[in-house]
Each structure stands twice: as structure tokens, then as C-alpha cells.
Amino acid sequence: QGAQIVDVRQDRNGVSVTVEYVDGGNMRELRAEYLIAADGGHSKVRECLGIGYEGRGAFSNSVTIYFTADLSPWVGNNAWSVIYVNNPVLRGFFRLNRSAQAGFLAINTLGDPKLDPQAAANAAADVSEHRLIELVRAGVGNPDLAVRIDGHTRWHATANVAQEFQDKRIFIAGDAAHLMPPNGGFGGNTGIHDAHNLAWKLALVIRGHASANLLDSYAMERKPVARFTVEQAFSRYVARTAPWLESSQQPEALVDDLHIELGYLYNSPIGIHADPRTTLGIPGSRAPHVWLTRAGKRLSTIDLTGHFLLLAGAEGRSWVDAARGASERFGGLPLEAYCIGVDFDDAEGRFPQAYGISSSGASLVRPDGFVAWRCEQSAHDATGVLNDALSRSLGHHPVPAAA
Template structure:
């Protein structure tokens, strides 16, 4: 599946440029090229067996659907919607309405609500979202051949500022684009007129009259919100159903996948009677702080854009204030048409200074210069490798250390690979049966993996461990695919030649030691007991006996 998704993505040379401009055809006011730093690119390539993917939802969803349909363990029901949800101590029952064939009731031990920002599952649970709405957005999805306007590679993102339109244009590989702009109230033209409004605006954004086809359009609210709880009884919330971020940072899909990955091994352990239901309590405890951090960064990125646009008297903070004002008396009492005209006039006034961007005066030159100088400061908005790879868990399934997590700077832009407990095990290539394979691929999906360079020492240590604890572990010997890479692998693991790393089924480090196996066997026994005694029935009874 990863290979199929990668085949639909543009070459990396085409996804590096972020541009600020008056139209796509115009000379940029400022830009960030994510491909400029070759040393950084080479380093990022060592963090994962896969490269970053930029793919439109219209391309991704058919791929995911095909893979789901081909999985024999999944019953994939299409063309249906949730109409009821009830749960008891034994499971959950959902009522589903089919588009053409009535309704069906489904019974399951557990229910995962992965149904998006407007989650019906969350609503039926009575779980509220906590946090503010930052802006209301309108968007249009369209296709156009722009070769005559701007040669490839075209910018990945173009922040457009002109007297008629302010917003962002997102490019996809297949000549499809998403254009987004904020609005203050539903009565404004861009909401009321829909396709006719966008048909007027798209040529102004492109900067030329070229044929285009509108595919879809819609309105949505940009918010930073977390669900009050991520689990209620037999129901868990994941992805946008559990948390909403601004699009400024690109954490939405990634965080949803992380939610599912954190939950999967725990749910499997419960279903296979290897753990009690209390293990599932760790899902929210681990994920909520991480997504709160992502939300904080997304909001910071959103408002940091003001450093560029405040020179135009356009700011996201001002937009948020105006939006709140229109939802508050006395403005909200205005007749709908008057309120819409008022909002359109207000935004037109706010955009007026953008006229100077195309002028030739000294004042206009100074304005363009200030914008250009502010653009490089936006880097962490578009490059957040440190957060993407460096997020860490804490709590009962991680044995903490007194040291601080190693980070590069603030830990946002650049990633420091580390085996610090709670972090994801860094990517490394090892030899497995004479074949080079990513280390994360051999992590056991049910038990804790004990990773070491010292196979003899730790094999002896495990012989001294009580049997119930040994049954929880899988020993993995990390042998580099090339002998000359051994020193680099030892350095990456941060536990020396004879230490070991204990890794959870989801690939996150639970504990580590620099001690040789026979010196650390007592510590390992205590660690396994602490990690498992709260939810493993077999271990708990063995300890009591």
C-alpha cells in the first residue's frame, strides 16, 4: 500500500516551494524552499524507510478503500450511515441505515469512532469538544492545466493576497487544486453564491484566464479542539473525531494514524484475553498530551502567519475577533442580507492595502521588502520533522528517566533520533536472515521486544528471569547489515555494546539500560512487573503466588 501511495505522489523536487504572491502567475513576494538544505534532506531520509507523501484525499481514499475491500478479516459496509448507538458491559450495538436497503443492527465487543470532525459517534456518546473555533473557511476543489501560466514545478502552497481574494492555494500532483479562504458570516458572497463566486475568483488567483473545472466546494470551521474524553465505556474515538487542528501544520491525518497505532496493540491484547480492559485507559492518557502539543503548534503556526501579513493590515487574530463580533450582539441581530454585505465590505476594506503590492512606488517596494524578510521565519509551519518523529509518551507503560528528552532546538523543525523512554524507536537497518530490513519491522506485535547487540549476555540473563516474565519478552539481536555500520548503530541505540532497549508492540521505547544482561536482570524483572502487573491477569497471579 505504501508503494502504491508513493506512486501517486509528486517527485520530491516538486513539493518543496511555499510561496507568497498576488497570484500564481505573479512574481513571488517571498518564498521558502524546503529543498534548499541538502544536508537536512539527507538526514531526514535516514529517519524512515519511506519519504514524506503529499497526496490529495481524492487520490488517497480509493487506495484505502481497495485495500480494505481486499482484507478478508474486514466486513466493509458502504453506502450506510450511523443512526443509533447503545452499549452495555459486554459490547456496543449500532444501528445503520443503508442507502437502498433499509437498516441493520451490528453488535461488536468494541466500537472505534473514526468518523471525522463532525463525528456521529462522539455526538451519540454525548462527548463534547473543548476549545475555540479560530475561523470559518470556504474551499473549492478544482482541476486546471496551468502549464501555460507557470512552468513546473509549481509551488506546493501559494498564499495569495490581492484586492479581490486572500487565501491559500494547494497543489496536487494531478493538476488538481484546493483553494481556501476565510469568511466571517454565512451570509457572505463566497458562501451564498458558491460555484459562481469561485468561478469569478479562480482566474484572479491564477492570474490568467485558463479553462478549469470545479469538482466540489464546501464550508467548514477551523478549530483547535480536543474531545472531553477519548474513551467512554466500550467506545473509543480516534482521529478528527477525537481532536481537531487547524490545517496549519499538517498534523491531522498523521495524528489519526498514530491514534490507531497506539490503540491497536492494546485492543488486540484485550480481545485475546492477554490483558484486562484497564490497558485501554492508557490510550487517552498517552495520546491526549501528544495531540494537545500538535494542536498548540498548529495554532502557533496559524497566528505566526500574522508576522508576514500584518504589513498588509491583514491578520488571523483580526479575523478571529471579527468572526466573534459577528456572532455577538448587536451585529448578530442585523438582517441577514445587511450582515452579509457588511462582512463583505469589511473584508474588502481589509484587503485594500494589497493593491500596493503591484505598485512601483518606493512605499510599495518597502512593503514587499518587509514581507520578504518575514517569510523565512515561517519555516516551522511547513517543516516539523521534530514533532512528527519525536513525540513521546509517558505514564504507566513507560519507565521514565531523570534526563530530558534529547532535542534539536525546540524539537519542532529538526528531529533527534533517540531511545529515550517514551520515544519511538529510531529507524535503523539490520540484517535478518541475510536480508536487510528495517528494525521496526521485526518488533513483535504482541510482546515486548528486548533489543541488544549482546545476544549471549542477554540470552543468559533471560534464563535467570522468572518464567512468567520471560513469556512477555522477545529477544531481538540488532546486527547491522554491514559490519562497518556497527559503531553507528551502537551510537544510535545509546545503551553501549552490552545494554538493551525494551520496546512496546507499537515501537515505542518502554525502558533501556546500559548495564550488561546479568547485571540488569533484576532491573528487567521489576520493569516487566511494573509494565504489566496492572493489566495482565497471568503475571499478577504469578507474582502473588
């Protein structure tokens, strides 16, 4: 806090960051094995690496107005998360607190873009208090509404992805890796997904369980998903607030939110996304939810994740036995293994079908809850097969280069 990055350097053993303290201008060098550049859309780390953005660029000089006003007569008891406004004055959306007494109005466009596209896209041209009050009133549709302006923020509606997500020991994440319009609410979640993908890999490499090659899979897995998500946010922006851009920008077809938030896939032959209710445990998809019980306690298969996890069918004990030896082979790798139907009750008998295996098969789930591998049936050499699957999942086999 109170410091800024001025330089980043790396060598074969680690990363050095030079920071300057705002008060006094004193310099300090920090050293670590790896660096995660999660320093926002104006990332200094990304700039130092010479990594730019690619994509559609900025298409609106937008403004968010924070205000206090009683909008309960219009909202009532409706628990609306986002309220879109499209009228002759402005296009944007409201988000309000629970009592509808305060919130913000994000504005992307003013007036008629067909008459003056440049002026319409410059919603932040006038941020005087008088003008901001006028815009809130116009959004509500009441010229006499009592409004107090609490603040405002200028920002660019942008749809971009970083050209690279990794440079040796430095990883680009969050807004530093992808910028998207707020439509759909995907931005923050996509950054969390980046961290979710990277954190377990770094942890296992640093602890010696995994090869450093595993880290190369971060960019290979996350960049296609980020590009897909950014495009979906842009398609929602066009559909909801800027339909006149459709002919010139040709946005991608909208897909269901569930595909974006929970259905994105890693290195899957079926594509980058799918309905997560239909993927049936295919490698690269999220491990499916199935209700289980143990000692009278109900829990989900998802509750068992957070480390490597092997789930076998009721007749798959050989896989569980193999997992115990595999943990030792990889330096005490945290790995839990269970027979569903034996160690946990599957009263509805959903587990095998949900995970795409037979009662003698098994599924290996990564610490981030994604399926790394599965074998639909028993194997003659369960130990050898599982060791190979774990070896690949830990980067001990070369990771294919990103396209």
C-alpha cells in the same frame, strides 16, 4: 455503507450499536467487545456519549474549489506540494496534480479582515459557479484564465480536541477526536497515529497477552499529543493565512515539522515533543533508526518492529535469554530479541549511542515502534527486570490517571 448510527450503549462485557439503513429505515443492532469511534468531526458516537470539543473553536467558514485549468505556465516543472496565495482578494492555498492541469483551491479569507472581519471569514458565502471561477482566477492572478469548476466543499477551519478520548470500552479517534486547520497537513497523520497507538493494545488485550488496564493508556498518551498538534496547525494557519489573529489569539510558537510528525513523545520527562534525532532512545520516544546488516542484507532497526522487540548490545546476551522466557510467561507474547553486533552487524557502531545504552544494556520497543523501557547496562537479575518492564508495558501494573 448506506447506514447511520442512531444509538450507542455499553456494559461491562461489550458495546451495542443500533444502526438504521437509509433505504427503508430498517434497524439493526451490532455487538462487539470494543468500539472505535472514527466517524468524523460530526461523530454520532461521541454525541451519544455526551463528549464535546474543547479548544479555539471555528474561525473561518472556508471553501475548497475543485477545478480544471492549465496552470503549468506558472508552475513549470516545480514539484510544489502546496502553493500559498495571499493577495488583496483572498488568502488560501492551491494543491495541483502533477501536470498542473487540475487541482483545488482552499480559501480561508476574503478581502481585508481589518475592514470587515465577519465578511472576510465567510469565504463560502457565495458558491455560485461564476463566483468560484472568479476566485480561481484571482488566486492565479489571471482574469482571463479558462476555468472549469468540478465541485466545491464548504468547511469550517477549526482547532478543537475532544474532551475525552475514551469512555470505558469506546475509543475516540481521528477527526472525531481532533479537528485542525489543514496548514501543515497534520490532520490525516494524527488520525493514523491514533490508530497506530490503539491497534496493538486492543490486539494484545483481546488475545489475552495484556491486561485491559493497558487500554487506559490510549487517552493518556494520545490526547496531549493531539492537543499539541492541533495548536501547531493553528499556529501555521495564523502565520500563513491569518496573521491579524496573532494579537487576539496568541498562538503557540511554531516548532519544526519533524517534532510534530516523528518527534512526539508519550509520558516522557522531557515533554510532549523533541527533535527525534536527539532523543537517543529515551522511553516514550520513537525507536531510533540504525542501519544493520545480516547475511549481506541491509535493513533498519525500524524494520524489526511490529511486535514487542528487545534490542541488546553486543555483550547483552543475558537480556536475549531473558526475553525467551518472558514470552512464555505472558502467554506466548510475540517478542523477538537480538544482540546487535552479534545477531546483526552494526558496521558503524552506532547502535549503543543511538539507543542510549552501553554494550551490555538493552532497549524494549513496543509494537508501534516506541521505546517502552531501557536499561543502560547489564542487570544481575535480567529475567526479573525484563519481566517487570514487560508487565508494566502490558498494563499489568496500574496505569497512572491522566492529568
